[in-house]
Amino acid sequence: MMKQLKLTLSPEIAYNDEALAQYIATKISAVNQDDFTIRKLKRSIDARGKNIKVHLQAEVYFNESPPPLLDYKQDYPNVAQAPQVVVVGAGPGGLFAALRLIELGYKPIVLERGKDVQTRRRDLASINKDHLVNGESNYCFGEGGAGTYSDGKLYTRSKKRGSVRRILEILVAHGAVDDILVDTHPHIGTNKLPRIVSNLRESVLQAGGEVHFDTKVTDFVLKGGEMKGVITQQGDKIEGLGVILATGHSARDIFIRLHEQGIYIESKPFALGVRIEHPQQLIDQIQYNCKDRGEYLPASSYSLAAQAVYEGKQRGVFSFCMCPGGFIVPAATAPGEVVVNGMSPSRRNSKFANSGMVVSVLPEDLEPYQQYGALAGMHFQREVEQRSCQIAGTTQTAPAQKMRDFVNKKISGQLLETSYQPGLKSIAIDEVLPPFIAQSLRKGFQLFGKKMKGYLTNEAQIVGVESRTSSPVRIPRDKESFEHVQTKRLYPCAEGAGYAGGIMSAAIDGEKCAEKLVEKYGK
Numbered sequence: 135m136m137k138q139l140k141l142t143l144s145p146e147i148a149y150n151d152e153a154l155a156q157y158i159a160t161k162i163s164a165v166n167q168d169d170f171t172i173r174k175l176k177r178s179i180d181a182r183g184k185n186i187k188v189h190l191q192a193e194v195y196f197n198e199s200p201p202p203l204l205d206y207k208q209d210y211p212n213v214a215q216a217p218q219v220v221v222v223g224a225g226p227g228g229l230f231a232a233l234r235l236i237e238l239g240y241k242p243i244v245l246e247r248g249k250d251v252q253t254r255r256r257d258l259a260s261i262n263k264d265h266l267v268n269g270e271s272n273y274c275f276g277e278g279g280a281g282t283y284s285d286g287k288l289y290t291r292s293k294k295r296g297s298v299r300r301i302l303e304i305l306v307a308h309g310a311v312d313d314i315l316v317d318t319h320p321h322i323g324t325n326k327l328p329r330i331v332s333n334l335r336e337s338v339l340q341a342g343g344e345v346h347f348d349t350k351v352t353d354f355v356l357k358g359g360e361m362k363g364v365i366t367q368q369g370d371k372i373e374g375l376g377v378i379l380a381t382g383h384s385a386r387d388i389f390i391r392l393h394e395q396g397i398y399i400e401s402k403p404f405a406l407g408v409r410i411e412h413p414q415q416l417i418d419q420i421q422y423n424c425k426d427r428g429e430y431l432p433a434s435s436y437s438l439a440a441q442a443v444y445e446g447k448q449r450g451v452f453s454f455c456m457c458p459g460g461f462i463v464p465a466a467t468a469p470g471e472v473v474v475n476g477m478s479p480s481r482r483n484s485k486f487a488n489s490g491m492v493v494s495v496l497p498e499d500l501e502p503y504q505q506y507g508a509l510a511g512m513h514f515q516r517e518v519e520q521r522s523c524q525i526a527g528t529t530q531t532a533p534a535q536k537m538r539d540f541v542n543k544k545i546s547g548q549l550l551e552t553s554y555q556p557g558l559k560s561i562a563i564d565e566v567l568p569p570f571i572a573q574s575l576r577k578g579f580q581l582f583g584k585k586m587k588g589y590l591t592n593e594a595q596i597v598g599v600e601s602r603t604s605s606p607v608r609i610p611r612d613k614e615s616f617e618h619v620q621t622k623r624l625y626p627c628a629e630g631a632g633y634a635g636g637i638m639s640a641a642i643d644g645e646k647c648a649e650k651l652v653e654k655y656g657k
Contacts, residue, residue, distance in 0.1 A: 135196045137162065141189070148177065148188035149430040158194060171195045173203075178318035179431070181422050186431065203312060206303035213241040214342030218374040219651060220245065220363055222351050222388075225279020226637045227380035227628025229334045230301065231644035232343055238652045242343040243372055245364065247350040247385075248276030250335075251328035258283065261464045262555040265529040270350060273465040273475060274384040274602070277347065278331035280465070280629075281637040285457045285478040286322030288314055290638035301641045308333040311480075319435070323480025351381075351388070354395060361624040375655045376623035378647050380640075381630040383605035384467045386512055388630070392609065398620050399508045401500065402608040402632045405454065406518060407492035407575055408563065408596040409462050409474045410537065411552060414487040416593060417458065420586050433459035433482040436489070438585065442577035444570050447496065451578030454490030454603050458482050461553040462597055464530045471519035472532050474554065474597050486553045490600040493574040511606030522566045522599045526559045533561035537594040541576050550595050558597060566598045608632030616650040625651050 139158070147153045155167050164170055176191040193200065213236050221228045221235075224246035232242035247270050248254060254276040260266040261273070274280045288305070290298060302320070306312050309330045314320035322330065335345050353365040355373060363373030381388045392399050414434075418427040421434035439452040455475070459482030465475035476488045495511065503510035526533045532554060536546040546560045564572045575596075583590025609626035610619045611633070618624040625647040626633065628640035 135198070137194045137196070139192050139194060141192065143188050143190055145179075145186060145188055145428065145430040148190055158192070162194060169197060171200055173200045174316045176318070177316045181434070184423055186422055186424075203315070204303045204307060206300060206307055208307050208337065210236045210337060210341035211239060212342045213239060216241040216342070217657070218243050219648070220372055220374040220377045221380065222364060222377060223279065223380035223382060223385075223630065224277050224335070224345060225380060225382050225628065225640060226281055227279075227630075227634065227640040227644035227647075228378065229278075229331070229338070229644070230304070230641040231378045231380060231627060231648040232338045232345075233304070233334065234645040234648035235652070236338065236341045236343055238648065238656070240375070240652060240656065242338060243374060244338065244343065244345040245349045245351055245366065245372070246277055246345065246347050248272075249347050251277045251282060251331050261466070261530060265531070265556055267466050267469045267530070269468050270348070272467055273463055274382060274467050277335065278327060279382050279640075280384070280475070280602075281640070282327050282331050283324050283463070283477055284327070285455070285460060285476065286324060286327050286480075287455070287636060288320040288322065288638050289318075290636060290642070297642045297645070298638060301638055301645075305330060308337065321478070321480075323482070324477045325479045353391060354397070356395065356621070359620070360622040361618075376625060376651045378625045378627050378644070378651065379609065379631060380627035380644060380647075383629045384602055385630055386467075386516070389509060389512060389607045393507070393509060397618070397624070398610060400608050400610055401497070401508050401511050402604075402606055403494065403496075404511060404515070404606045405450070405452070405492035405494050405603045406515065406599065406601045407490065407567070407571060408598045409476060409488050409600045410491045410594055410596050411462060411486050411488040411554075412589075412591075412594040414459050414485055416588060416591070417487040420588050433487065435487075436586065438582045440578050440581040442493070442574040442581075444573045444577075449496060449570070449574055450494040451574050452492060454492050454600065456487070456489035458487050459484045460486065460488055462488050463554070464532070464556055465602060466519070466530065470523055470528070471516065472522040472526060472530060473519050473599060473601055474532055475600070475602065484553060488553070490603060491575060491578070491596070492600055492603055493571045493578070499568070499570060508607060515601050515606055518567065518599055519601055525561055525565055530556035531559050532556065532597050533563060533566050534558035534595050534597045535561065535563045536592040537579060537596055538590060538592040540596055541579050541590065546595070550593070552595070552597070554597060558595075563596060563598055604635060605630055605632050615654060616647050617654065623651075623655065
């Protein structure tokens with residue numbers, strides 16, 4: 135027998151399995167806890183009142199085992215001799231495209247410019263400690279893409295709930311904790327993602343697919359308006375039924391080569407700004423309305439958005455990729471630029487909270503860059519990143535300013551402790567950012583300080599620049615077929631193509647690209 139429960143609990147009960155079992159035993163008048171099994175379905179925090187509540191939906195099974203947790207089965211056919219498809223990029227878009235191709239009976243050839251997750255760690259250490267940027271192996275490039283060394287957020291605005299559940303189940307099957315199937319805002323954490331990513335790769339290899347690291351695509355094989363394959367930096371020509379292009383939002387050389395080849399691309403809206411870092415305890419006090427969140431409540435997060443007017447134009451100012459209990463990391467993909475991003479470990483136990491705080495870039499903002507055509511936004515983005523580097527000393531040291539000092543246009547005499555390992559330099563952020571972004575941020579911070587009392591403070595500091603929020607370029611595709619609007623057999627995929635915004639949406643997009651390619655060109 136099974137009974138469904140909808141419970142409102144304290145965090146001490148909701149996040150403690152033993153306490154939860156005791157509570158439910160009392161609720162259902164069970165004598166022995168061994169007589170029933172709990173299957174948690176959905177869990178969310180309600181911090182609107184003084185007393186924080188956790189809403190939990192669960193199933194309780196009496197004297198019987200619950201059904202299998204996962205509908206997904208890791209039962210891949212061997213595709214070693216099957217027709218092959220070229221997949222460029224081993225981020226979530228590329229890896230999930232590869233697994234879906236295998237399920238459909240096709241052999242993926244995955245080409246990744248960077249290194250595998252383990253080897254990649256050494257290059258990340260070099261950025262943090264020695265300020266050395268490897269242009270092919272960094273926080274953006276390498277196995278798992280930019281998401282591998284991130285907070286590992288697994289929520290999306292996608293309305294295809296079946297697809298969302300399927301992606302989450304595949305991640306659990308490859309080593310993620312099953313709590314991601316339950317929590318409203320699930321995440322994995324940067325310390326656990328590498329193992330999961332390597333397990334996904336092993337599934338591809340064991341089924342007869344191929345994954346090649348240190349293999350940079352430098353050109354495309356085009357014949358009669360069709361993309362037959364790619365050419366690597368080593369000079370190898372690799373062909374297949376088609377090409378799924380899942381390179382991520384920072385593969386600028388790919389955008390340039392597409393443009394040079396006459397493959398249609400277009401400029402895409404994006405946002406640019408800074409990362410802001412507060413003490414996590416301060417954010418907890420604001421969000422949970424308590425001095426100490428205690429042992430069971432997770433580090434609190436926030437999401438903020440406002441409209442700011444600058445020179446008569448209204449534009450959005452909003453938080454992006456908020457990382458509770460996290461770290462700010464250097465995300466440059468080339469020497470001579472400073473870019474910052476955020477990540478969190480699975481426990482989110484850093485004493486810092488950080489978030490991107492960015493401003494919408496409008497088409498008219500790019501008018502000085504119109505000679506670059508569809509690449510205008512990319513050149514604007516790169517110019518700001520290079521200026522950030524030059525002003526802060528031409529290393530990975532990042533420009534920074536206390537939050538209230540920035541709002542009041544005051545130089546910060548002394549900066550705060552930070553999670554950013556390469557270090558900070560006190561700079562007036564106005565020297566780094568274009569005026570429309572700096573002024574919009576000022577107005578946004580003032581509005582956010584009213585929404586969250588205590589948020590606007592010199593206990594926080596801003597660090598520049600957060601510029602890789604999304605791709606500034608879109609590789610347009612047909613809405614129904616997912617195929618490029620002009621070049622046949624080219625399937626632009628995920629963040630780099632402008633069609634996703636995170637791990638989940640990229641993974642879903644990768645699967646759909648695989649399905650659409652096979653639907654049209656498969657036997």
